[in-house]
Amino acid sequence: MHRRVYLAAVGTAVSAGLAGCSSAISTGGSDPCSGEDCHIGMNRTEFLPDVYEISVGETVVWKNTSEADHTVTAYDNGIPAAADFFATGGFENQASARHAWQGQRGGRLGPRETFEHTFEVPGTYEYFCIPHERAEMDGKIVVSE
Template sequence: MRKDFLGLIAVVAAFVVGGTILMQSKILPEERAQDFRTLENISLQSQIQVIQEPTASDNTYIYAINKVARESWEIAKQDARVQAILDGSNGKALTIAAVQPSAFVSPDGKVTHSGLGQVIITANWQAVDGKQYASAKSFSSLDGRQGQSRQQIWNVAVDIDRDKVISIQGEQERVMTETLRANVVYGGMNIYMPDAAVAKAGSSVRWVNESNVPHNVVGTYKTEAGEEKIDSGFFRANEDWEHTFSEKGTFDYHCTIHSEEGMKGRLVIS
């Protein structure tokens, strides 16, 4: 009995000593886990690639979040169904965003990603008093008129490994209708209206959030004196944000969390 008791004490003592050594050396799984830093040990590769910028004759903006995501678009654009969407959106403002797959980089530089890609195609078009609104008009000429903005979104799933589009899901068309006011831009469900307008130098323009999700106004105000970076911060439903534009120039802006859905706009300061 005494020998068994002494043996038990020896076993317990061995566990205590071993555990103490492990804790002091910090090689316990819990110790190593608390030292793990996701952003230090695995980083998200983000190299935005602008594939096409809008022009006066073709209001299409195409970008990819990284090189692998760009492959998704290169595959998708060969699909007949995608081509039909693009042909049917002629004359509208198109935003094409290759947003998947995400690419992760380990500390040794190895890049990993899934084989599933995603491309978001967004078509936006606006009308004032029932007529297509395609170029910037002065706020004073828009005051009191009926504005309407429409948006159609398609989500394209791509199998990169098999080099093919596996599905296309179209979302319900979004429609926003407002009575336009001087120096006011309305923010709807991922839509700015009017998306282009002309304001006089020295005037203040106000952005009003009419949706139930937060938006912001981020962009570059370009004048003869130089460039100014503008960031409104987020404003929520029924909130607004205002900025005064003192010099002639242009202000191209977007909502940072809805840019893939084409939520962007332009002010011309005259």
Template sequence: MDPDETTTSRRGFLRGVGTVGGGSAVIAGSAESASAQEATTHQVDMTDGLVFDPDSLTIAPGDTVVWETVGSVGHSVTAYEDEQPEGVEFWSSGDLDSEQAARNAYPDQGDVASGETYEHTFETEGVYDYFCIPHEAAGMIAELEVVEGGAAPDGGGGPVIPQVPDSAKSLAVAATTAMLSVLALAWFFIKYGGDYETVEDGGE
């Protein structure tokens, strides 16, 4: 055998497979991390029927709720100060610092006019009750609950299925395809291969 010839064994091939597989695992892990960090935005419509739609919502910590006035009548989004999780700062459209201040300031402050929005991000787990100042007496009251995992897609209150961003999906597909290809090659070489000789300089 020519001394310049090199031998590629199944063991060496599988060592390379392990390296590629490790890289695929890193890609897949990155995809999982990206999806885990993805927060969700929820929308609540405020209608001319004087309701919050939906009037009950379950979200995960870090999620944002956007309230939009979809009709012609203006509304407010105002927290019931005494019906919030302990330690949570008061929140309302108009960014007032107390429920009474929000009531006193409306409609000069806090009115969400037609086509406008108000949004708030919730970090603390618990139940939050809120209302619309001008339509409270008409029953425009709602609540949302912040729980780890958020709500089930049907609103049943179970764990939410994470919304995976497109970039993470692409990474996951690429990693899965690479892993399947490597496994197929490994199976082929294990089943049919022995030691294979590669001639570097065109020798016999």
């Protein structure tokens, strides 16, 4: 009888300890987005998928599929020279996006919110999440002709 009480207590403690540690959508490493709803999802510290391939003129939709706040912020030196900078919050460059996040969480993409950008210039676009950059939350969009 004591063993059952012990196991029940341990199981409850483990469950409580893990609560909130997973993304809202359990992906098991797979892509939480497909189709029209979104193309790239987000868990606690990853864009899913982290590399996405499209053609010129296509629009990519990111969706925050986790419970954490995120940003989608292009690296100034990680996009083609003729390409438009993109970031949640509509900032003109990486420094402005960082400053806004640090001041008032500007560019915040809350749970279930989406952000979209249309890619008009071929090349590779590198981007990241400001609050999770140290956790290496970054991604790439590869745009072909």
